[in-house]
Amino acid sequence: DAGVTQSPTHLIKTRGQQVTLRCSPISGHKSVSWYQQVLGQGPQFIFQYYEKEERGRGNFPDRFSARQFPNYSSELNVNALLLGDSALYLCASSSRDPAKDTQYFGPGTRLTVL
Amino acid sequence: GQQLNQSPQSMFIQEGEDVSMNCTSSSIFNTWLWYKQEPGEGPVLLIALYKAGELTSNGRLTAQFGITRKDSFLNISASIPSDVGIYFCAGQLRSGGSNYKLTFGKGTLLTVNP
Numbered sequence: 001d002a003g004v005t006q007s008p009t010h011l012i013k014t015r016g017q018q019v020t021l022r023c024s025p026i027s028g029h030k031s032v033s034w035y036q037q038v039l040g041q042g043p044q045f046i047f048q049y050y051e052k053e054e055r056g057r058g059n060f061p062d063r064f065s066a067r068q069f070p071n072y073s074s075e076l077n078v079n080a081l082l083l084g085d086s087a088l089y090l091c092a093s094s095s096r097d098p099a100k101d102t103q104y105f106g107p108g109t110r111l112t113v114l
Numbered sequence: 115g116q117q118l119n120q121s122p123q124s125m126f127i128q129e130g131e132d133v134s135m136n137c138t139s140s141s142i143f144n145t146w147l148w149y150k151q152e153p154g155e156g157p158v159l160l161i162a163l164y165k166a167g168e169l170t171s172n173g174r175l176t177a178q179f180g181i182t183r184k185d186s187f188l189n190i191s192a193s194i195p196s197d198v199g200i201y202f203c204a205g206q207l208r209s210g211g212s213n214y215k216l217t218f219g220k221g222t223l224l225t226v227n228p
Contacts, residue, residue, distance in 0.1 A: 042218030105156035
């Protein structure tokens with residue numbers, strides 16, 4: 001079975017632009033979480049969705065938004081990009097309620113803001 | 115955002131040596147996870163711990179969930195060159211509420227000299 005897939009792999013944007021990142025969970029998984037990993041740091045939690053409902057939100061500004069579709073795939077949107085948004089954006093999926101199951105990560109999308 | 119205290123930050127060892135790294139938190143978790151991340155990849159789950167005091171092995175890897183629920187360690191025995199990578203601990207608080215995010219440490223960079 002395929003693992004978590006993310007697209008695009010790499011992305012270069014300029015300050016002020018908007019970006020949409022995509023994630024497809026492992027087949028059968030219903031929960032998706034998004035994390036931001038700045039170089040040299042561990043991943044930081046952004047959002048979590050389960051059964052298309054937002055389950056949690058990390059300490060990120062309103063410029064960050066996400067949604068989950070009926071097929072359980074997800075999009076992360078970031079508006080008004082800042083240089084500090086440059087990071088690896090990771091998506092993780094789990095099969096059931098994330099309270100009961102482990103999260104498995106995709107390869108990430110490397111976003112560079114110039 | 116919050117990050118766990120993970121040490122050491124980096125290790126440079128000879129092939130065949132044993133490795134130990136640990137993670138501490140100021141708050142309680144009821145799940146501890148250890149991930150490994152290689153360049154250009156997302157974190158890969160190594161070991162998951164669900165009970166205080168639990169000791170779990172996965173091949174040459176052994177991890178323990180501290181009795182206080184505020185710490186965990188990971189040991190790697192007889193290291194080999196392919197053990198090279200960044201190792202992250204992550205804590206999770208699973209409760210009746212929502213937001214089952216993972217809180218990560220800053221990572222331990224392991225280099226193995228053949």
